[in-house]
Amino acid sequence: MADILHWPADLLPAREIAANPVPFSRTGGRTINGLERTIRTDRGFWSIALNGVLLHTVAQRRAWNALRTGLGGRSGLIAIPAWSWDTAPYASGSIEQDLMTTHSDGTPFSDGTLYSQGSIAVRCAVTAEIGASTVKLSPLSAEPDLAGVRFSYNHALYETGPAIDTSGSVWTVPVFPAIRATIPATADLEFNRPTCLVHLQDDRGMDVSMNPSKISEHSVNFVEAVDYWSDLAAGLLA
Structure with a gap:
């Protein structure tokens, strides 16, 4: 590693x-009028x-x-x-602070403190394979518009383009760059930071x-x- x-x-x-x-x-090549394509x-x-x-x-x-x-x-x-707080898909439409919450079993850290969790929650709806140029995103807690936003997965950074399709709550969008490493279905994506x-x-x-x-x-x-x-x-x- x-x-x-x-x-x-x-x-x-x-x-x-x-x-x-x-x-x-x-x-x-060039077009009929000589301009480069x-x-x-x-x-x-x-x-x-x-x-x-x-x-x-x-x-x-x-x-x-x-x-x-x-x-x-x-x-x-x-x-x-x-x-990219200026384009992040916050559910409220404006910048939100991280949430302070407990572990999944309802318990805090051993000293009684809570842990910080980003307010935006979006998952990969379908496995995105290496080299894919589109992804399917499922927003759980986010603004219902996932065009023109950035996210990362295991430090691979992506930016979405105009929506190709919206079926129910699933957004199909092009991404830049092509998928660097496989993103499994249901993987949590990092939209907050x-x-x-x-x-x-x-x-x-x-x-x-x-x-x-x-x-x-x-x-x-x-x-x-x-x-x-x-x-x-x-x-x-x-």
């Missing part, structure tokens, strides 16, 4: 998360920037240093936040500076770890 780091979003929050799809089109493919990947990460406290700087040392440049793997498995875009992408105020702001650019999903599908990862 590959070693995967996790970005500490609470300790190193980004002022802005810029998650954008990078489609891959191929040439399909492009054909959509199922390929493509995510480009994600965490902009405006503030480093001020000792804990923040140590966490930053530990992450860049652990990554060792572009070869390292890290799961980063790709949150989706994540994406990525590499640093540049070996020196986490260079930092320090000034007399001990406060600095940094942005980090990442690209989706497509090689990981390829190796996983090929059975090269245990």
Whole structure:
């Protein structure tokens, strides 16, 4: 199993998360008027920037240093936040806080505290196989419109397109990118705080500076770890 780091979003929050799809089109010849025709493919990947990460406290700087040392440049793997509260399908239509609840048997943690659970609940209605470009989604607690939203499953990030079909409560939608790893039927999907498995875009992408105020702001650019999903599908990862 590959070693995967996790970005500490609470300790190193980004002022802005810029998650954008990078489609891959191929040439399909030219039209009768000489214009180039492009054909959509199922390929493509995510480009994600965490902009405006503030480093001020000792804990923040140590966490930053530990992450860049652990990554060792572009070869390292890290799961980063790709949150999109502006488009998340909250049932109320506006941003909702996580729910505080008990375990399924009605008991809290041993110290009496409750655990946090996202307010959006959506499941995969039918198994989505590797390479699929559409998925069927079943909202349990969510706005009944699942077009143009993002979710993740095991750190594979997806964005839905316009609805193809709505049968009852099941939405059939195209997704970008093509399914990275099989999503089983009834699997719970992460709509509240989706994540994406990525590499640093540049070996020196986490260079930092320090000034007399001990406060600095940094942005980090990442690209989706497509090689990981390829190796996983090929059975090269245990």
